[in-house]
Amino acid sequence: MTGNWPCFDYLSWRETCAALHLYLQIAGKYRLARSPWQNHSWNATFTVTPRGLTSSLIPDGTGIEILFDFHDHMVIGTSGDGRRESFALGPTTVAAFHADFVGLVTALGGDPTFDGQPNEVPYPVPFAEDLRERPYDGDAVARFHAALLAVDRVFKTFRASFLGKSSPVHLFWGSFDLAVTRFSGRRAPLHPGGVPALPDDVAQEAYDREVSSAGFWPGGGGIDYPAFYAYAYPAPNGYRAAPVAPDGAFWHEDLSEFILPYEAVQGAADPDAALLAFLVSTYEAAANLAKWDRDLLECEAGGPGTVRPADAEREKSAPAAAEGTVEREDGPAKGRYRLVVDGVEAEMTYSRAGNGLIIIDHTEVPAALRGRKVGERLVRQAIEDARRDGVSIIPLCPFAKAQIERHPEWQDVLRR
Numbered sequence: 340m341t342g343n344w345p346c347f348d349y350l351s352w353r354e355t356c357a358a359l360h361l362y363l364q365i366a367g368k369y370r371l372a373r374s375p376w377q378n379h380s381w382n383a384t385f386t387v388t389p390r391g392l393t394s395s396l397i398p399d400g401t402g403i404e405i406l407f408d409f410h411d412h413m414v415i416g417t418s419g420d421g422r423r424e425s426f427a428l429g430p431t432t433v434a435a436f437h438a439d440f441v442g443l444v445t446a447l448g449g450d451p452t453f454d455g456q457p458n459e460v461p462y463p464v465p466f467a468e469d470l471r472e473r474p475y476d477g478d479a480v481a482r483f484h485a486a487l488l489a490v491d492r493v494f495k496t497f498r499a500s501f502l503g504k505s506s507p508v509h510l511f512w513g514s515f516d517l518a519v520t521r522f523s524g525r526r527a528p529l530h531p532g533g534v535p536a537l538p539d540d541v542a543q544e545a546y547d548r549e550v551s552s553a554g555f556w557p558g559g560g561g562i563d564y565p566a567f568y569a570y571a572y573p574a575p576n577g578y579r580a581a582p583v584a585p586d587g588a589f590w591h592e593d594l595s596e597f598i599l600p601y602e603a604v605q606g607a608a609d610p611d612a613a614l615l616a617f618l619v620s621t622y623e624a625a626a627n628l629a630k631w632d633r634d635l636l637e638c639e640a641g642g643p644g645t646v647r648p649a650d651a652e653r654e655k656s657a658p659a660a661a662e663g664t665v666e667r668e669d670g671p672a673k674g675r676y677r678l679v680v681d682g683v684e685a686e687m688t689y690s691r692a693g694n695g696l697i698i699i700d701h702t703e704v705p706a707a708l709r710g711r712k713v714g715e716r717l718v719r720q721a722i723e724d725a726r727r728d729g730v731s732i733i734p735l736c737p738f739a740k741a742q743i744e745r746h747p748e749w750q751d752v753l754r755r
Contacts, residue, residue, distance in 0.1 A: 343485065343488070343489055344485075344486070344489050344604065344605040344610045345482045345485040345486055345489075345605070346482070346605065347482045347483065347485075347486050347557075347565055347601060347605070348558075348564065348565070349557060349558025349559065349563055349564050349565055350558075350563055350564075351476075351479065352476045352479035352480075352483075353558065353559065354473065354474050355473070355474050355475055355476040355479055355480065356479075356483075356515075356557055356558065356559065357473075357559070358433065358473035358474070358475065359480065359483075360460070360512070360515045361433050361436075361457060361460070361466070361469070362407075362414075362428075362433070362436050362440075363385065363392070363407065363510075363512040363515070364457050364458065364466075364512050364513070365433075365436065365437055365440050365466055366385075366394060366405045366407070366414070366440060366512075367383050367384075367385065367394070367512035367513075368383075368453045368454050368455075369397070369405070369440070369444060369449075369451065369453045370382070370383055370394045370397050370405070371383040371453065371454075372450075372452065372453035372454065373397050373398060373399040373449070373450065373453075374397060374398060375398075378544075379506065379520070379544065379545045380511070380541065380544075380545055381506060381507065381509070383511075383512070384507075384509035384510055384511055384512070385407075385509065385510040385512060386507065386508070386509050386510070387487045387488060387491040387508070387510070387517070388406070389488070390406065390408045390409065390410050390411075391406060391407040391408045391409040391410070391484055392406070392407045392409075392487075392510060393405070393406045393407075394406075397449075399444075399449040399450055400418055400419070400420075400447060400448035400449045400450075401418050401419030401420040401448060402418060402419035403416060403417070403418050403419075403444065403447050403448075403449050404416070404417050407428070408428075409480050409481055409483070409484040410481070410484075412427060412428040412429065412475075412477050412480065413425045413426070413427055413428060414426055414427075414428060414439075414440065414443065416443045416444065416446075416447050417447070418447040418448055418449070420448070422446070422447050422448065424443045424446045424447055425443070426439045426440075426442075426443060428475060428477075428480075429475045429477075430472065430473065430474050430475045431472075431473060431475070432469060432470050432471060432472055432473060433464075433466050433469035433470075433471070433473065434466065434467050434468060434469050434470050436466075437455070437466040437467050437469075438467075455467055456536075457536065458513045458536045458537050459513040459514050459534060459535060459536055459537050460535075460536060461535060461536075463536050483557055486555075486557075486565070486601070487510075487517060487555075489610070489611075490517055490555045490567075490614070491508055491517065492611070493611050493614045493615055493618070494508040494517070494519045494553075494555075494618070495508050495519075496611075496615065496640060497519065497553075497615060497618040497619070498519050499640050499641035500637060500638055500639065500640040500641070501521050501636060501637060501638070502635070502636055502637060502638045503521065503522055503523070503524055503635070503636035503637075504521075504522040504524065504548075505519065505520065505521050505522065506518065506519055506520040506521075507519075513537060514556075514560070515556065515557065515559070516554040516555060516556045516568075517554055517555045518552060518553065518554030518555075519552070519553060519554070519618075520550050520551070520552040520553075521550065521551045521552070521622060521636075522548050522549065522550055523548070523549040523550075523551075523626070523629065523631045523632075523636070524548075524549075524632075524636070525548065525549045526547065526548060526549070527546055527547055527548055527549045527550070527572060527573055528573055529543055529547075530542050530543045530545070530546040530547070530572070546572050549571075549572070549573065549629065549631075550571065550572050551569070551570075551571050551621070551622045551625035551626060552569065552570055552571075552572070553567065553568065553569040553617075553618050553621060553622070554567070554568055554569075555567050555568075555601070556568065561591075561593060561594055562591075562594075562598070564600055564601065564602065565600070565601035565602075566598050566599060566600050566601055567598070567599040567600075567601065567604070567614065567617055568594070568596045568597065568598055568599075569583075569596060569597040569599075569617065569618070569621035569622070570595065570596040570597070571624075571625035571629065574595070574625075575625065575628035575629040576628065577628050577737070578624060578625060578628055579595070580735075581620075581621075581624035581628065581737050582620070582624075582700060582701045582735075582736065582737075583597055583617065583620040583621050583624060584616040584617060584619075584620045584703070585599070585603065585607065585613045585616050585617060586603075587599055587600055587602075587603030587604075587613075588603075588617050588620075588621075597617075597621050599614075599617045604617075615706070619706070623737065623738060624737050627737035627738060627740065627741040628737050628740075630741075630744075639709070639710055640706065662680065663678055663679060663680050664678075665677070665678045665716055665717060665720040666678070667720070667724065671691070672690065672691055673688065673689065673690050673691065674688070674689055674691070674697075675687060675688040675689065676689075676717045676720055676721060678713055678716060678717060680708055680711070680713065681707075683705050683707050683708055684705075685702075685703060685704040685705060685708055685713045685714065685717065686702070686703050686717070687699060687701065687702040687703075687714070687717040687718065687721065687736070687739065688700055688701045688702075689721070692733075694730075695729070695730050695731060696730060696731050696732075696733065696754060697721075697725070697730055697731075697732055697733075698732075698733045698734075698735055699718075699721060699732060699733070699734045699735060699736045699739040700735050700736055701736050702714050702717060702718075702736050702738040702739055704738075714738055714742065715742055718734075718738075718739050718742040718743065718749075719749075721739075722743075722749045722752055725752040726751070726752060730752075731752055731753065731754040731755075732752050732753060732754065733753075733754045734753075
């Protein structure tokens with residue numbers, strides 16, 4: 340274990356993983372059947388707890404909560420009138436789990452009627468008819484839970500720097516992923532549907548607004564390892580080619596998403612920072628290319644016990660513009676601009692394409708310097724140097740491109 344990021348694979352426990360996925364679907368479908376529909380199916384999800392995953396309060400009977408306890412390996416139900424029922428998680432069949440769950444809900448005074456067909460899995464078998472014996476690897480489930488705790492922490496840190504509409508950090512039992520989604524506030528084109536074993540109207544409602552989404556899969560669904568993903572809907576032009584961080588991240592053509600293997604995070608010197616870099620860079624690629632109103636939607640990351648300044652006071656309370664001198668390191672083929680503030684370095688890199696053209700390919704501003712116009716100063720210096728040297732600029736970097744688009748007076752140096 341590195342810090343609190345456990346070593347965690349997929350192939351060694353994939354049969355347990357597949358079974359746990361179906362067990363969560365059973366409990367999730369019960370919650371879905373009893374809860375008023377909330378936008379983007381948020382009424383049906385699970386959230387991470389110190390012991391496992393909870394349904395939170397379900398409006399059935401006197402109120403029921405379902406907890407998957409991954410320490411004692413139990414399914415525990417509690418009701419508003421003080422009743423408590425449970426059964427063990429272990430080797431069994433999906434049909435037997437389904438029967439145990441129905442009995443638990445009944446004993447708590449709830450209504451155990453819900454759709455009995457799995458979603459978003461290949462070749463779905465009704466729960467009550469799935470008689471195949473399934474293993475249960477308790478150690479692997481515990482490692483999965485430890486990974487969820489670490490991921491949940493970083494996702495919530497990322498969520499704290501967004502003022503616009505954002506999902507909670509929650510687990511979707513259909514696709515079996517922990518996810519967090521940001522919204523631009525604009526309508527999206529009608530989703531085509533076609534998700535296996537998922538009604539088209541559910542997919543279309545889930546994506547009826549423009550989104551940038553990220554999440555964590557334990558594996559499966561096209562990859563045989565745990566991984567983080569990020570996508571935008573609708574994906575703006577140039578999104579798949581956008582530079583993202585950290586180095587282990589890549590564009591997966593079959594999935595049409597950015598992927599970062601869990602191993603690249605778990606093995607990093609600072610796993611939290613590596614994952615946060617992936618979340619921020621993929622979001623910024625989507626937001627810049629799709630021209631989201633980032634000034635309206637974003638804020639400084641929140642801290643414990645500190646009230647975020649009211650947005651009306653944002654101009655007054657914004658961090659002071661960074662001091663210091665932008666330095667240039669120029670080589671025959673590549674170069675960069677750098678600005679060091681309070682010991683923290685920001686940089687913008689470029690490549691030469693002949694004597695009269697440079698291509699800005701990446702801008703990296705650490706979180707500690709965001710909101711202080713550091714990136715803008717790097718781009719501004721490149722503009723001024725291009726004018727002096729009589730060269731043109733192609734801004735392939737989404738951040739630099741967005742900055743130049745916001746400043747028409749800089750566009751005289753663009754390569755036409």
